[in-house]
Structure formats: structure tokens, C-alpha cells
Amino acid sequence: MGDLERVRELVDPETYRTAVRRLLEERIDVNVGVMGVARPNGDVFLTDWSRRMERANGTRIPLLDEMLVVALLAQHRHALVDEAWNCPADEYFRRTNLADARIIHYFADGHRVHGFRLGRNRATWAGKRWYEIHRQADRELDLRRWRLLDPTFQRPAGRVVSAGSRTVRSVSRRTADLRLRLRRVAADVGQ
Numbered sequence: 001m002g003d004l005e006r007v008r009e010l011v012d013p014e015t016y017r018t019a020v021r022r023l024l025e026e027r028i029d030v031n032v033g034v035m036g037v038a039r040p041n042g043d044v045f046l047t048d049w050s051r052r053m054e055r056a057n058g059t060r061i062p063l064l065d066e067m068l069v070v071a072l073l074a075q076h077r078h079a080l081v082d083e084a085w086n087c088p089a090d091e092y093f094r095r096t097n098l099a100d101a102r103i104i105h106y107f108a109d110g111h112r113v114h115g116f117r118l119g120r121n122r123a124t125w126a127g128k129r130w131y132e133i134h135r136q137a138d139r140e141l142d143l144r145r146w147r148l149l150d151p152t153f154q155r156p157a158g159r160v161v162s163a164g165s166r167t168v169r170s171v172s173r174r175t176a177d178l179r180l181r182l183r184r185v186a187a188d189v190g191q
Helices: 013-024 043-055 064-075 125-140 144-149 171-190
Strands: 161-163 166-168
Touching: 013 064, 043 064
Parallel strands: none
Antiparallel strands: 161 166
16 A cells, blocks of 8 residues: 555546555556556557656656556556466465466565565475476576576575685675676666
């Protein structure tokens, strides 16, 4: 609800009240990562949505794109698909059995609820499934760079190997060092 509150100034009061009711009572949420818009019918929505996002440019509103879609949903012709097409990985947020899900959404990855890790958690069925599919993809694609840049990817714990009088740093430590250097380079490039 807190993120929706931040877009309140971008919509009229009735639109906001409707969005709050839909979010809290009907539990209607939208993930723009799996949202589709048909043209030309969706052009009016896209124009409205983009203009409001431009008005919020520079405000740093978390989830601005998704919260605006939730707020604007009632004003535009739309169809919502079953939760199976965007099923939350974590039991706290879903009503659908994961075995029936067509798309599993691993959001809030790495955050915790009551000490339980959300998202890609190896202790859950959904987390195990994600890592299994990742291993399959890793055999066909080079995913090293992606793993380096993903701050919530669970890596195996590194170990220190003694080599005579010197100690060799673990692969995990070298990976962490490289990841830090890549972030610094990315930040320098972005400025």
C-alpha cells in the first residue's frame, strides 16, 4: 500500500480510491514485466501512463511504473489474466498452487519476511525449481557475467585453500571483488 500512496498526486482522488480498493480488497496487482498492450486500442493507455510517469520524473518513486498501472487500470479497457500467469514464488503473496503456475514471479528477491528469504530461496520448491532451470540454461548459455552483476544470486560459500605459506583466496572472494569493480566501472560510466 505504501508504494501506491506515492503515486496519489499523479491521479485524481476517485482514481486513487478505486486503486486502493482494488489493491487491498480485490488483491489486484500488475507486474509490468508480463503485461501486454494491444495496439491500437492500448495507445490511449500507453499515452496516459507515459505522461504521468514523465510528470514523476526525478521523484524516485519505488515501483512507479507498476503502481501507476494499478491506479490507472479502472480508467482503461483491460483484461486481467489468472494469477497462474504471474504467480508469486512466495506463499505470503499467492493464492495459486505453484504446480499450476505458468509463470513464477520471484519478486522481492533477497528480502526477508519473519526471517524467511523471499524470491530465489533454495529451501523452497520454487527456489529449487529456479536454480534447476538456471543450471540447465547455464549449460547452453554463458551466464557468468549475469551472475556477477546479480546481487541477490545465491552462490555457494567459498573456502580458503592453504598453499604452503601463502593462502589462496576463494573463488567466491574473487567473484565479490570483481563484482565490486564492475559496479564501480558502471557507476563511472553512468556519470
